[in-house]
Amino acid sequence: LEGHSGSVQSVALSYDGSHIVSGSVDRSVRIWDVNTGMNLQTLEGHTGAVMSVAFSTDGSRIVSGSENGTISIWDANSGRTLKTLKGHTEAVQSVAFSNDGLYIASGSRDQTVRIWDAGTGVSLQTLQGHRNWVRSAAFSYDGSHLVSGSDDGHICIWDAKTGENLLTLEGYRDWFMSVAFSNDGSHIISGSDKTICIWDAGSGEKLQTLEGHSSYVRSVAFSNDGYHIVSGSFDQTICVWDANPGVNLHTSPGHKDSVNSVAYSNDGLYIVSGSCDHTVCIWDAKTGVCLQTLEGHTGDVLSVAFSIDGSRIVSGSRDKTVHIWDAKTGVTLCILEGHSDEVNSVAFSKDGSHIVSGSVDRTICIWNANTGVKLRTLEGHTAYVLSVSFSSDSSHIVSGSYDDTVRIWDAITGVNLHTLEGHQDWVQSVAFSNDGSCIVSGSDDQTVHIWDAKTGVNLQTLTGHKDRVLSVAFSSDDSYIVSGSVDNTICIWDAKTGVNSQT
Structure with missing residues (x-):
């Protein structure tokens, strides 16, 4: 949708999904028809950039x-x-209607939240308590409560009628660098300041804190049966843990630089890791012994993955190449050359016949996983591609980019089916739901979006994080979404309603 003459700061979908509203630095608000893309109205009157619309x-x-x-x-x-x-003394960062349409909530850089009568425009409450910009404000479903998030690192819950601050939720000390669901969706693991935490996905209760690494935990993954966890760290080690009761089974040194990526084989017998020392290592998941050190990359290994049958490994590197390895012998089967810059993300299709890679060169490549032949180069992104993933049936690919967009591609023809616009900053992470019907994306704009994978319509915009969202994933039954952010929180969202069930 083209028409604004300045950057678009905010977009929102009407409840029935028929219209989109956008606000821009060009000081205008525009209304668009979702089906035709036609600009129905241009609303002019603001004398400053439009920061938020609803x-x-x-x-x-x-x-x-x-x-x-x-x-x-x-x-x-x-x-x-x-x-x-009128009432705020600085920029208004967030606006929202109550569900009944009677009230409006606003959050501002003046560090306050205001509640307004939507009919008369009278300011009913000025909520004070934050010590920095208020980035986000929203009503509860029944309108009785208001939640606000601020750059002060706090989330406040307010009584919408009295304006009383009922609860202040304080953030953690450090960033969450990696998050993942267990296969049954019952637990979440997070990697942060030298520790791994295990959380109950239903209650949000922290069940275990796993200590053993001496530096930041960069990557974490569950085994398929949910009994074990693997973690990779800047301390150059791999740790394997018993998920209950959180015992460190073994710590495996071997890499000579930070470990960027770890993954289990489907049967849980092996672990693969990629490191800044330019190597890929295969480990015995039970003993922690390094079975193979795969050498060949000439740059940091940024992403690794097993094929579903566990016979092959794919790796992407800063050396601009993708390597396919025999997981048993460690032999390099193919070196896939075609990207002109570092490869940020790689993935196998479910049947193992294809590989997809995303690169800093702004392209996505689809490769024949058996021959190494490049089948397609998908062009369209105007900045780095950060994340790529196949749908479960391998018919589609989703990508996230520095150009603030999510794109859906036909994996056979390479056609760009949809360009999903709505994020206002880099898209760090994308994933399909397991049934292929939805896509989730996380962005530096602090939001998580849920999209209809068939139509590209934005179904939900999940707000609540106060800083960049680095990682998103669906639970195995598609009922929940988990997101990890630089604001030091993990949020669990109801994938159907978009409600933040736990932080």
Whole structure:
């Protein structure tokens, strides 16, 4: 959708999915038809950049927040300004209607949250307590509570009627660098400041803290049966853990630089790791013994994965190549050359016949996993490709990029089926749901988006993180999404409703 003359700061979908509203630095708000892409209305009146936009639940009104501290309420059909709300003394970062449409919440750089009467425009409450910019504000479903997130590292829960601060949730000390669900979706593991934590995915309770690494944990993964965990760290070691009761079974030195990526084979017998020492190592998951050290890359190994049958390993490197290895002998089967810059992400298709790779050169390559022949080069992204993944039936590929977009591709023809726009910053992580119907994406804009994989429509925009979202994944039954952020939190979301069930 083209029309804005400045960067787009905020987008929102109407409740029925028929319209999109966008706000821009060009000071305008635009309404778009989802099916045709036609610009139906251009709403002008703000004298500063538009930072945030939202529809009322019935789709009849739009609210927008501006850099100059004002909020406008618009008639979505006529484009007429209904009210201009004044009270904030700095830029309005977030606006939202209550579900019944009677109230509006706003969060501002003036460190306050305000509640407004959506009919009269009167400021009913000014909620004070944050000590830095308020990035996000939202009503509970029944409108009785309000939640706000701030650059002060805190989440506040407020009584929407009285304005009382009911609860302040404080963040963790350090970044979460890796998160993953157990195969049955019951547990989550996270890697952070030298520790691995195991969490109950239902209650959000931290069950175990696994200590043993002497530096940051870069990558974590569950075995398929959920009984074991592997972690890779900047301390150059691999650790294998008993998930219950959290015992360190063995610590395996061997790499000579930080470990960037770890993965289990499907049968849980082997582990593969990729390191900044330019090598790939295969480990016996039971004993921790290094069975093979695969040498051949001339740059940091950024991504590794097993084929489903465990017979092969694929690795992507800063040396611009993708390598396919025999997992038993360690022999290099193929060196895939075609990217002109470092390879950030690699994955096998489920049947093992194809490999997809995403690169800093802005392209995605599809390769024949048996011959190493490059079948397709997918072009369209205008910046680095950070994450790639196959759908479970291998018919589609999803990619996330520095160009702020998510793209869906036909894996056979290479055709770009949809370009999903809505993120306002780099897309760090993408994944298909296991049934292939949805896509989840996490971005530096602090949001998680859920998309319809067939139509490309944004089904949900999940807000709550206060900093970059680095990792996203579906649970095995597709009922939950987990996201990990630089704000030191892991959020668990209901994949159907978008409700943040735990932080």
